[in-house]
Amino acid sequence: MEMASTIFQFPLLLFLLFLHVKHSSSFSLSVEKHQEDVIVSPNHTFTAGFYPVGENTYYFAIWFTQPPHQNLQNATVVWIANRDQPVNGKRSTLSLLKTGNVILTDAGYTTVWSTSTASLHPLELQLQETGNLVLQKQNDQNHVLWQSFDFPTNTLLPGQIFTKNTKLVSSRSETNHSSGFYNLFFDGDNLLRLLYDGPYVSSVYWPDPTLVSWEAGRSTYNSSRVAMLDHFGNFSSSDDFFLTTSDYGTVLQRRLTMDHDGNVRVYSRKDGKTEWFVSGQFHQQPCQIHGICGPNSLCSNNPIAGRKCSCLPGYSRISDEDWSQGCKPNFQFSCLSKTESRFLFLPGVDFYGYDYGFFRNYTYKQCEKLCLQLCKCTGFQYKKGDGVFKCYPKTQMLNGFTSPAFIGSIFLRLPKNINFSYENPEEDNNLVCSSNKGEQLKRLYVNGKENGSVKFMLRFASVFGGVEFMCFFLVWCFLIRKRKRFGGDTQGYVLAVATGFQRFNYSELKKATKGFSQEIGRGAGGIVYKGVLSDDRVAAIKVLHAANQGESEFLAEVSFIGRLNHMNLISMWGYCAEGKHRVLVYEYMDNGSLAENLSSNALALDWGKRYNIALGTARGLAYLHEECLEWILHCDIKPQNILLDFDYEPKVSDFGLCKLLQRNNLDNSSFSRIRGTRGYMAPEWVFNFPITSKVDVYSYGIVVLEMITGMSSMTGIQISNGVESHHERLVPWVREKRKNGTEGASWVEEIADPALETNYDMDEMEVLATVALECVAEEKDMRPSMRQVARRLQSHQRDS
Incomplete structure (x- = not known):
């Protein structure tokens, strides 16, 4: 009863707010007078005002001034305040309030944009001849509170x-x-x-x-x-x-x-x-711009006709208006077996990225066999370089282009029972990035000529009735929510179809893990259990510890993580956000963690595997640091978070929910506490210096030194199964050995893990140890980036 009483007091509160007098403004532009209510630069080069973008739809924008006889919709727009939230053509205003804030109001009710400024002094909004819209103190150009040049859209x-x-x-x-x-x-x-x-x-x-x-x-x-x-x-x-x-x-x-x-x-x-x-x-190179033709399609460039898109053989276009959506298979792609598959030769075709791996000195038959063994392999690239043939199995066909100058070919995996052929792709002239239809906002407005009292009563009745309906609706939703768990929602289904990333019910995960009975790992974030999903996939299911993170924040992060795709990152298959439960579902790794293998199975980690683990880990971290819009810092690189699949290919784990930042935010104030594990943490954490991707580089260097020496980073105690020995702390010890080495190889022999005996490549060992020492430099600017590390290790890797 108490809750119901509170809910039904809500209309009265809204009504009182409705009667509250609005902030008075010292300056205002009206959308209904958009042709005359404008701000113009001194020489009339630029104009700022309401810009029409569809039927009854407007932006507040800056554009190059059009001649009077020209159509305004053809003007060149250089800045937009509300590009993703256009306003209605009635009662929308831009107002400079006396409080010092500039607000854009949609239909007289909703604020969709503001400068978020405040001032006790009188202000003015001025459009400079440079195209810069400036909010400044009146008659004082040195006192600028806000300017559009600080918030560009798509133009400089x-x-x-x-x-x-x-x-x-x-x-x-x-x-x-x-x-x-x-x-x-x-x-x-x-x-x-x-x-x-x-x-x-x-x-x-x-x-x-x-x-x-x-x-x-x-x-x-x-x-x-x-x-x-x-x-x-x-x-x-x-x-x-x-x-x-x-x-x-x-x-x-x-x-x-x-x-x-x-x-x-x-x-x-x-x-x-x-x-x-x-x-x-x-x-x-216009065809080497990623995403321009979408998945499963090819871009070709004709010097006269320009860039064109076409679908791969066996695939058809998803949208006639939007090439960025790409193409879909005309067959059922549910893990084609060896006997059901064939490969179509596509000469001069390349698809950048999303390789399962990189395999040097493979024959064509070896590459084909490898692809057939992988359920997710959609084809493979095969080309010659540096005197050897290279094999790149593909998990997705993205960023494809065709060029006679490209030395290499794609072999596309297709069903054997359907006959597809390949010729030079037929060029499609409809390279459209999206629909060009305008947007119409539907709102109801009261005629301005109505009697004032009638208008007031109608408005009050509408507001009161609408609020009452909303209250009843909220109560109904609350009761329904109590009875219904939000498992397979439509949004989750659509995401699952598009990416294989799905939302699970807590009950089905409990069933998959047999009541969370088989624990395979635990850490500060949660406990990991082994489970078998309903489609027979073996999964690692991580139940997160209780946190203050809300559902919307959790869903925003996991939806982004679900889009990450790299062979050296653990694949997240889905999640559960039900009540207080927060669960992540990952692919299961057959060979456990690097830490487990170093401590109990070091003999299985021969030198080739260790070098490949170092290289693969560097590639995965380079992807997180450089190929995502959000700046993803792992913050806890250690052997326990590097998992190994059936072929000892490394997969970086626990990068999810660690730290997502915008790339332009290098302020470490957003880190509320020190992150990471003792022994692997960069000096920046201790001295409260700005946190950048170089903290992961430092941790990576420590991990590599542990792989080379078989020793613990903290104590110097041997962690691999060899003769136990005690040394000083790892990094100073390795630096001392290198400093005192009389020959290039002698110091490497002194630090090598005894479990390796002499079964390692001396040159690779020296390169890896040298790179690791550079990664653990005290000064962060002296450390290389992870991309630089990956390139150096790959260039020194011996043929397999």
Whole structure:
């Protein structure tokens, strides 16, 4: 009764709030007068105001001023306040309040955007000739509270500084200005990068991700992280990237735009002219932009016709309007058996990323056999390089392109009983990134000519009746929620179909683990049990300890983690968020953790396996650090969190729910406590220095030294099954051995794990030990990035 009384007092409270006088404003623009209620720059180069984007739908935006006879919808928009939440064409306003805040109100009721500023002084909103909208103290240009240049959307204007705290996000299409899939930003290693952040996967594609920074002509040795396009046509970045436009030196109207097709272009035009022309672009290979044609499709580029998309043989297009959705198989792909599969030869075709592994010196038959043994293998790439043949089994066919210049081929896995053939893909001229339809917001409004008292009574009755209905609805939902557990919801089903990532009921996980009876591991985050799911997959099911994390925050994080896809990261198959229960479902690893193998099964870890574990772990961490929009720090790299599959391929685990940050946030204040495990923690944690990806690099170096020496990082006690011995702490001991070594190989022999005896490659051992010592440097800027580590180890790996 007490709850019901509280609920039904709610309408009265809302009514009182409804009668409350709104904040008065000192300046206001009305959407219903959008043609005249505008802010114009001194020379009329730019205009700010309500910009129509569909039927009864508006943005508050800044655009290059159109001549009076030109259609406003064709104007070049350079900034939008509410790109993902357009407002209605009635009663929407932009107001400068007397409190110092600028708010954008939708239909007179909902605030959809604000500058979040406050001031006791009179303020003014001014559009400068540079295109910068500035909120400043009246008649005082030195007292700026807010400016649009600090919050770019998809465009940089000349003189606008691009920093570590900003990013450019593409539009969804030429006419749909909502946020798209492509991002320009500075990463944690101070490099300017382009990233595709699609619905299910994300990946960095510029500069070439196969190159380390110096090979791409970039420098990581800077901390300013700034870039700018000047008025003469030169774009320069602090990482040594430069772009000079074809019309450099001429003062023109210019803009640098993160386009909807994933390329960054500089556009120029003469004052007063309507046609822009491309005077420079970042990426010179349009088909190597990730995600442009979607999964299971190929991109081809014709110098005359331009870029085109086509589906793989045996696949058909998902959407006629949106190529980014890619293609779907015309057959049932449920783990084709060896006898049911065949391989179709696709010459000159490449699919970047999402390899099950990298296998050197494999014959074609060995590569084919490997793919047939893997349920998830959709085909494999086979090519010759560095004098040997290389095999790349694919778990997904993404980022595909065809080029006669590409030395290599794809062998596509298809059902044997269906005859598909491959010719040069038929070019499709409909390369559309999304639907261009406008958006209409449906709202009900009262006619302004009605009698005031009648209008008041109608409004009061509508509000009161609506609130009463909402209250009854909330009570009904509460009662239903008490009786119904929220297991297989539609959203979870759609996500499961798209990615294989699904939502489980707590009861089915309890059944899968036989009442959580077989414990296989535990840590600070929770307890892990072995289980068998209803589809006979063996899973590792982690029951998280009780935490203060809400359901929405938990679901947001696991949905992102479910999109991660790398052969050296543990695969998360799903989750459970039911009541107080928070459970994660992972693939099961046959050979347990690296820690278990070092302590009790070190003889099984021969040198080849150890080197491959170091390389694979580096690749997995490089993916987390550099190929995701969120900056993922593991914060607890240790042998217990490196799992080994049936073939001793490493999988980094427990990266989920560790720390997701925006790449431009390097403020360690968001870390409420020290994270990690003693012995593997970087000095930054102890001295409260800014936390970056280099904390994982340090921990990785410790793990590698343990693999090489078979010793504990803390005590120096032998942890592998050899003769137990005691030494000083691991890192100083290895450094001393290297310092005192008279020959290049002698110091390596002194630190090698006795369990290896002499069965290791001396050169690989020295390279790995040297890299590990660089990773554990006290100064974080002296440590390499994980991508650099992976490249160095791969270049020194001997043929298998």
